[in-house]
Amino acid sequence: MNDVQGPRTRELTMDTFYTDHWQTIEPERLDRYEQLFQFRPEQEPFVDALALTGKTSVLDFGCGPGFMAEEIASRTTAQVFGVDLNKEFMSRAESRNTKKNLKFFHLEGDALPDEINAVDRVFIKNVLEYVPDLEGTVARLHSILSDGGRIVVIDSDWGFVLVEPWGKVRADRFFEAAAAAFREPHIGRKLPGLLARAGFEDIKVKMIAGVDLKGRGVSVLQNMVSYIREFGTMSETELQAHMSELEAAQANGSFMFILPQFLVTATKGNPDE
Numbered sequence: 083m084n085d086v087q088g089p090r091t092r093e094l095t096m097d098t099f100y101t102d103h104w105q106t107i108e109p110e111r112l113d114r115y116e117q118l119f120q121f122r123p124e125q126e127p128f129v130d131a132l133a134l135t136g137k138t139s140v141l142d143f144g145c146g147p148g149f150m151a152e153e154i155a156s157r158t159t160a161q162v163f164g165v166d167l168n169k170e171f172m173s174r175a176e177s178r179n180t181k182k183n184l185k186f187f188h189l190e191g192d193a194l195p196d197e198i199n200a201v202d203r204v205f206i207k208n209v210l211e212y213v214p215d216l217e218g219t220v221a222r223l224h225s226i227l228s229d230g231g232r233i234v235v236i237d238s239d240w241g242f243v244l245v246e247p248w249g250k251v252r253a254d255r256f257f258e259a260a261a262a263a264f265r266e267p268h269i270g271r272k273l274p275g276l277l278a279r280a281g282f283e284d285i286k287v288k289m290i291a292g293v294d295l296k297g298r299g300v301s302v303l304q305n306m307v308s309y310i311r312e313f314g315t316m317s318e319t320e321l322q323a324h325m326s327e328l329e330a331a332q333a334n335g336s337f338m339f340i341l342p343q344f345l346v347t348a349t350k351g352n353p354d355e
């Protein structure tokens with residue numbers, strides 16, 4: 083029996099879902115993100131890549147609930163900006179903010195506020211897979227960097243995910259079913275070319291992969307499940323079988339989740355000293 087559901091009751095525009103689902107976020111998903119996007123010690127390599135001097139200004143583009151921007155602002159005396167498409171993230175971040183050198187802005191379109199100009203660093207983590215105009219966004223980020231400034235880009239690539247006990251074929255099938263949630267699901271492998279075309283220099287790429295045996299990554303998979311349900315691209319029976327298997331694997335110790343992160347740094351013109 084084929085029990086694949088068609089798209090559900092509310093109007094779903096598959097073509098723009100990848101950006102629409104950040105404009106409006108249901109309260110449970112917002113709460114889940116507040117947990118998922120907390121700053122964690124294993125994210126130190128991302129902050130190290132910024133090479134902060136203590137006086138470097140930073141833009142965190144697509145900062146979400148703002149925890150990373152807050153962490154960065156505690157390590158520099160210069161101005162730090164966090165900007166994001168989602169209004170609720172920005173109002174929650176602003177209401178938590180106690181730092182004088184940290185400002186949040188809600189972005190309504192492509193343009194950045196005039197105040198964000200000639201920053202020393204741009205930090206952009208897990209955002210580029212969702213932007214409607216990749217080349218345009220990267221060109222804008224290049225233009226607001228000071229000469230010698232540095233960009234730090236961190237992104238996944240949904241062709242490089244390990245979910246055990248699913249195995250490769252089922253994991254690929256699952257992420258393909260969720261692909262409309264991303265403008266560019268394979269962004270990780272495309273970053274160096276993208277930055278080079280925008281005029282960045284001294285491009286360096288590292289891959290950082292933590293191994294999750296405890297089930298932290300399950301909330302990432304749950305988000306995917308909610309997208310797949312919206313799209314109707316996999317039957318409910320199959321989805322439930324996948325998720326029950328993960329639960330059993332967590333209980334018997336056979337669970338493993340690896341979502342490598344591409345960490346790419348590049349400079350505008352000559353790197354500063």
Ligand SMILES: C[S@@+](CC[C@H](N)C(=O)[O-])C[C@H]1O[C@@H](n2cnc3c(N)ncnc32)[C@H](O)[C@@H]1O
Nearest residue numbers: 104119144145146166167168207208209212213
């Ligand atoms: C996966 S979250 C990452 C949040 C944060 N950078 C982190 O890693 O904790 C993606 C974020 O990008 C934001 N975003 C998506 N498209 C955007 C766009 N076109 N301009 C600015 N922010 C965007 C979303 O609202 C969301 O907060």
